[in-house]
Amino acid sequence: MSSLVDFPVSLPTSAFPPETNASDVASAFTSKLNDLQEQHFVKDALWRDTFALTGTLRTFYSAPSIFAAWKETSSQAKVGNFATDPDSAYVVRIGENVAWLDVNFTFETSGSPQTTCSGFLSLVPDGEGGWQIWLLRTILEQLKGHGNVDVLESAQTNGHGGHVSNGTEDETSFDCVVIGGGQAGLSAGGRMKALGISYVILDKNPEVGDSWKRRYNSARLHTTREYAHLPFDRTFPSHYQELLTKDDLAQGYKDWVSKFGINIWQKSSAKTGTWDPIQNVWTLNIQRDGNDRTLKCKYIVLAGGGGFQTPSMPIYADRDIYQGTVLHSADYTEPSTWKNKHGVVVGTANTAHDAADDMLSAGLASVTMIQRGITYVLPLEYYKVPTEIADRIGSSNPNAVADLASQLSLKAMVDKEPERFDALERAGFKVDRYGSIIHHIANRMGGHYLDVGVSKKISDGLITMKSDSVPIRYTRDGLEFADGSVLKADLIVFATGFVHNMKLQVKDLFGAEIAEQMGDYWGLDEEGELKGAFKRCGHPALFYHGGTQGHARFFSRFIALQIKAGLLGTPLALYKPSQMAKVLQ
Template sequence: MSKLVDFPTSLPAIPIPENTNAAEVVASFVSRLEHLKKSDFKDDAVWRDTFALAGTSRTFYGPSPITAAWHETTKRSKAGLFSLNEKTARIIRSPLGPHWIQGKFSFETSADPPTTCSGIITLVLTSASEWRIWTLRSILEQLKGESNVDVLARVNGTEQATNGHSEERHFDCIVIGGGPSGLSQGGRLKALGISYVVLDTHPKVGDNWKLRYDSTRLHTSREYSHLPFERTFGPEYQEWLTKDDLAEGYQRWVAKYDINIWTGTTVVSGSWDSSNKKWTLRTKRDGKDEQSITGSFIVVAGGAGGQVPKMPEYPNREKFRGLVLHSAEYRNAFQWKGKRGVVVGTANTGHDVADDMLQAGLSSVTMIQRGNTYILPAEYYKKTADLYYNATVPTEAGDRESLTQPMAIVDLLSQINLHHLTNMERPRFDALEGAGFKLDRYGSIIDHLYNRMGGHYIDVGTSAKISKGLIKIQTSTPVSYTETGILFDDGTELEADVVVFATGFEGNMRYLVRDVFGEEIAEQMGDFWGLDKEGELNGVWKGTGHPAMWYHGGTIGQQRFYSRFIALQIKAKMLGTPLVVYDKTP
């Protein structure tokens, strides 16, 4: 597992003079893009390609690896017609130090498959007068001659999503999972004229959110949470969307775009016929007899993580006279009023459940903390997110700006900003530590999201209740249940009537593939999530070990944005001109 701080890049240090003409500086470098030299790059420059030239997502570090890969991929794809959008050239001056010039450009490729692409270039001073490329990004936009993956016409539908509208038995693509990742994928496939079906086990669209615990709400902003093609959640929705808001928005979206989703459908088993290049799935729909469907491609759309709870086992559980459950089974705490509640885990769900218990009137609420926890106040997060996702910036523009940035750069920029805000509010965090909370004050939200897949808390108010002692913290290690509670390694006992394990889920989607398709296909697909040595996410959105299957998941924004690249890869394969993958190691 790679740590972001290990990647060989840094933030620029030299200020940009006030009289600098940003458009002139950017134009001089865009004109060189067909023939870039090592001397055009900063010593620790970074290039990230998102399916435009490498046929996959790759990140390259340093002038020599970048120029070697750039020359080979641009020549192979016959890239040209590089053109600067002069209106986008601007100077960015961070109040905390880093300065750079940024501009956006477009280009095309004429080798098979011919494409249109976009790019973002940033330039920095390396001396008083020497400009160099700091970061370079290239992004696949469209397949020439095909419909637009980012546009889908609305149809005359009702406000209530229906349980599918097709009785076909063969599809170009079968999407397993009907949460935001599966819905986004279905919409993108439809936009490209690819026949598809989305399969979901839940009875209704949106139930993957609606059936969670009662107080569930997003800890990310409303503007980040849309599905493709539109602002799914308008200003009439609250800033922090509840599970019911999400379910309602998804149902309206499915109806509006007439998405072919089969709810109440379980995939019993699946197999791949390599000679015919066809998948066969055995499904059970609405509890009826099993039926087979076939498809040329599969997208396993498991979302932000798996559905199998992770729950540590402690001895003597049978002796405990109280209730033990995982957060997957939890709905609310009102039936436990006056009782003693314990929550194991201090990430987002653990805080939500503890806050529920407090509001429900339990006589005591204690969180068992097993390791230091990174706390990110929601207002800090929103201050950063609002730069890209707000009421005036189109969602697709925010996605390209935010989600194509090299991960190492995102980490450096987020840490410098978030740690500064933390230092401005030292008493807030001192009080939390004073209450016994083991705090990771200067953590990396990027590392938590993309290496650990969680383990942090975006503070929407519960931290203050811990600081005030309303919610207690226990940091010793549990070793056993007792009749009346939990015994710890220091010999102390915590009395409890109900214990909720907010300890997460199995996040590697590989287990879903194993359960349905068997060990051989799971081995081919490999692991899902976690950063590789380039700072790219393992497995997700790109071709892996199987030529006709993809993983799809991540944050809601990533599910929305990267669904377009899976759809474009599938369409290119259907046309007989698959994206050519550059797999050389610099």
């Protein structure tokens, strides 16, 4: 797992000339895009390509490395028709010293397949009256002549409502089978329908939305409603509350599936599968409504979402003598049965705060959170990002750049209200007030708390903290700690997370050989890209899909585009640098 601080990235600090006209700067760069040279980049420039020219997700560091890769990929793809949008140009400022000029551009490729693409140039003054590229971002938009991956007509307005969109439910052969009916699976299925790919989504739950509805009663988002939409529309319009509950999410998913006629089979689970490398076909053994069936397909998308399948739970000695109740958060629903009794939550991330707040509201005699390490706390109001920014702009950023920019912005907000965090520390909560949200999402898939109000209850002493020692064993009525102290507990909820690596699911379904081909899922690789997710990563016809709701929505478009290109016989060319390019890199 790579650390974000290991990448050669810094934010530009050059001062902008006061007479800078952003539109004029943008217009002047159009001709340079048609013939980019190494001198057009600052020495420590970056290029992040999102499937446009490399056929995958790649980040290149330094001007020589970028130029070598750009020259080869643009030649192979036959890029052209570059156009900047001068009206889109604007200056980005973070704090007093960091600034750059952003401008949108578009281009096309006439190679195989033919595509339309977009991008962003982040420009800085070169010190001699001109401008250079600090950050180049390129994004695959569409395959020419093969539908629009971002647009899907409502099935309710075209007279084809209901869940089935690709024929009858008796079909046994599809272009793609999506395993998992949560946000990631639904997003992938919808994108495939938009491109005319035959597909089915397999969801083990009885009803659409049960991936949320069957969670603990108080489960809700710790991000805003705007971040939660599925593709194509505003899934959660203004009559929904700002912080969506599990029931809100389930209803929104149901409405979306009905609106777009998504082909989803409920009570359906994949059991085993085999790959035929000669015929390039999967045979998938499933169980549907208790009946065994066999499906054939050309591609499989394993849509494990956030990876909440395998609970992770510490083991303490003497479990057999404890007389109370122990639950992992995966099995926790609500605590009313324990009113006037003592509740303990092990963990201090989002779910732990939810469970502790539940216990407080249910009238437990005491509620204690056990903190085993320092926790990053990020107030929700610091992190409200519109969908369009989160998707196109935010998701195309190199992770290391996003990390530096977000830390700089968030630090300024934290410094404006130190008492908020000082109060938590006085209450015994070990706060990391200057943490990295990008690290927690990209490397840990959690472990932080996005504060939706529980921090104040901790600061006020309504929820107490045990953070000075770690549990080592159970007692008859609680937990004993390494320092010899004992904590009474009638209910212990372990909010200690899950094993997020979908490689384990691949092994269970398809065997060890294919699991090793696919490799790990999540965490950062040597270029700062997420391992395995959203791209071809060892097997030609199997994809990992998941992450946050923003990941699920945005990157589902690229999974569908890759599969469509493969079905057309013109797969996206994966960039393999020549010997000269390797020397430069």
